[in-house]
Amino acid sequence: NHYLNTLLHFEDSLETVFSKVTMNTYQAIKNTEKLFSVEELERAVEALHHADRVYLYGVGGSAVVAEDFTQKILRLNYLAFQAGDIHVQMMMAANMTKNDVLFVVSTSGQTKEILRLMTVAQEKGAKIILLTQHGKSQARKLADIVLTISEEENNIRIGTMTARIAQLVIGTESAVGKG
Numbered sequence: 125n126h127y128l129n130t131l132l133h134f135e136d137s138l139e140t141v142f143s144k145v146t147m148n149t150y151q152a153i154k155n156t157e158k159l160f161s162v163e164e165l166e167r168a169v170e171a172l173h174h175a176d177r178v179y180l181y182g183v184g185g186s187a188v189v190a191e192d193f194t195q196k197i198l199r200l201n202y203l204a205f206q207a208g209d210i211h212v213q214m215m216m217a218a219n220m221t222k223n224d225v226l227f228v229v230s231t232s233g234q235t236k237e238i239l240r241l242m243t244v245a246q247e248k249g250a251k252i253i254l255l256t257q258h259g260k261s262q263a264r265k266l267a268d269i270v271l272t273i274s275e276e277e278n279n280i281r282i283g284t285m286t287a288r289i290a291q292l293v294i295g296t297e298s299a300v301g302k303g
Contacts, residue, residue: 132144132145152273152274155274155275156272156273156274158274159258159272159273159274160271160272161271161272164269164270164271164272165271167269168253168269168271171225171251171253171268171269172197172202172225172227172253174223175202175223175224175225175251176203176221176223176224177203177204177205177220177223177224177225178197178202178203178204178205178224178225178226178227179204179205179206179213179216179217179220179224179225179226179227179245179250180193180194180204180205180206180226180227180228180229181206181207181210181213181226181227181228181229181238181241182228182229182230182238183210183230183235183237183238185231186229186230186231187208187229189229189255190206190227190228190229191206191208193227193229194206210237210240210241213241214240214241214244217241217244217245217248217250218244218248219248220244220245220248220249220250221248221249221250222248222249222250222251224245224248224250224251225250225251225252225253226241226242226245226250226251226252226253227253227255228241228242228252228253228254228255228263228267229255229256230254230255230256230261230263231256231257232256232257232261233254233256233257233259233261233262233263233264234261234262234263235263238263239262239263239266242254242263242266242267243266246266251268251269252266252267252268252269253267253268253269253270253271254266254267254269254270254271255271255273256270256271256272256273257272257273257274257275258272258273258274258275259275
């Protein structure tokens, strides 16, 4: 248990690295469980269920989570669109309607591209679901529904990975609820 929230060091053995990553991942999921709102998940599932189209977007590591969630909801036979290129995503956003949902994955909730995209979606009347870390952010102010994961970015080497795992857990729950 002494590996909890500890930094990785170049001199760490493979066994130590494995233990640190495992413990930090477990802790990230437990921390997310404490913050998680079943009511917000229910609202997200309801919005996704009634959407004509679902648009998904994330930048960097968050794009991996958006892509994973896109595959899950496509398997459920819903119209889902995801583009890694912000210019393509902005073109999609320009055509959104009040019957569409934008599902954004943003660990920080501060990425400029994400904020621009959310602003356009809001102007079009689309419902916006945000999957993000706990804490204040500009993206939270633009979202209709916020799915919160714990803050795990204090150790960038482990933090980004544990944040991704917590996001994938919430994305899976959203897809399972939709099916």
